[in-house]
Amino acid sequence: MASLPRKRINAARPFASSSVDYCGPFTVRIGAKRSRATVKTYLAIFICMVAKAVHIEVVDDLSSQAFLDAFTRFVSRRGPCLELFSDNGPAFISANRLLQEELVAWQNKGNQQSLANMGTHWHVITPSATHQGGLWEAAAKSAKHHLVHLVGAQALWHSQLQTLANGLRRA
Numbered sequence: 204m205a206s207l208p209r210k211r212i213n214a215a216r217p218f219a220s221s222s223v224d225y226c227g228p229f230t231v232r233i234g235a236k237r238s239r240a241t242v243k244t245y246l247a248i249f250i251c252m253v254a255k256a257v258h259i260e261v262v263d264d265l266s267s268q269a270f271l272d273a274f275t276r277f278v279s280r281r282g283p284c285l286e287l288f289s290d291n292g293p294a295f296i297s298a299n300r301l302l303q304e305e306l307v308a309w310q311n312k313g314n315q316q317s318l319a320n321m322g323t324h325w326h327v328i329t330p331s332a333t334h335q336g337g338l339w340e341a342a343a344k345s346a347k348h349h350l351v352h353l354v355g356a357q358a359l360w361h362s363q364l365q366t367l368a369n370g371l372r373r374a
Contacts, residue, residue, distance in 0.1 A: 210252045210286065218281040220252040222288040222339040223274075223295070225262070226347045230358040241358050246350075246368055247273040248343045249281075252288070257342055259368040261361065267297040274298070278323075288326045288339070299325045 210220045227245035234240045242263075247270065249258040258281055260273040278284055289295040302323070350367060359367070 210288075213253070215253050216282065217254055217256055218249065218251045218258065218277075218284055220286045220288075221284050222250045222252060224248050224250075224290065224339040224343045225265070225292065225294070226343040226350075229350065229354070229364060230356075231361050231364055232358045233361075244361070244364065246343075246346060247277075248339060248346055249277050250339050250342045252286075252338070255338070255342075257346070259346060261365050261368055265294045267294055267301055270294050270298045271301060284323050286324050286326060290339075291327045295325075295327065299327070 224247075225245050226248050228243035229245070230241045231244045232238065232241050245262045245265065247260045247262045249260070250256070251258075258277055260276055262273045263269045274284075302325070353367060
């Protein structure tokens with residue numbers, strides 16, 4: 204068995220080196236109180252590579268913008284994420300491209316020093332090598348198992364799903 208990567212054994216601030224995966228879909232009710240309309244929503248599971256701490260954000264859909272919104276909420280709560288690991292899902296790849304474009308535009312505004320201090324370097328695992336993402340795949344499996352055990356097939360409101368996700372994060 205190979206040695207663990209340096210990112211997993213070197214001491215660092217929590218969530219400075221993180222990984223992310225999606226979990227779901229979950230059914231969420233929308234509209235008025237008596238409405239039966241539902242949509243699919245997902246959970247973004249962020250895992251600290253060193254401490255294995257988990258941060259969960261509710262994501263409205265699989266779009267790049269929805270992931271960037273969840274990533275912004277994650278960074279505003281947990282601090283700058285210097286390195287982010289993920290599988291090569293389409294939402295992650297396009298979000299990475301959008302972030303790189305925004306970083307280039309931000310650099311053009313004269314903020315090179317801040318960017319060097321706070322930039323996120325995104326690592327994507329090799330395609331068809333899911334064994335490389337065992338840490339975040341296990342966290343996503345655990346979160347989905349516990350949420351399905353609590354909720355079953357019931358459709359929740361968005362705020363209820365957010366409350367349950369926050370409860371799982373503290374568990």
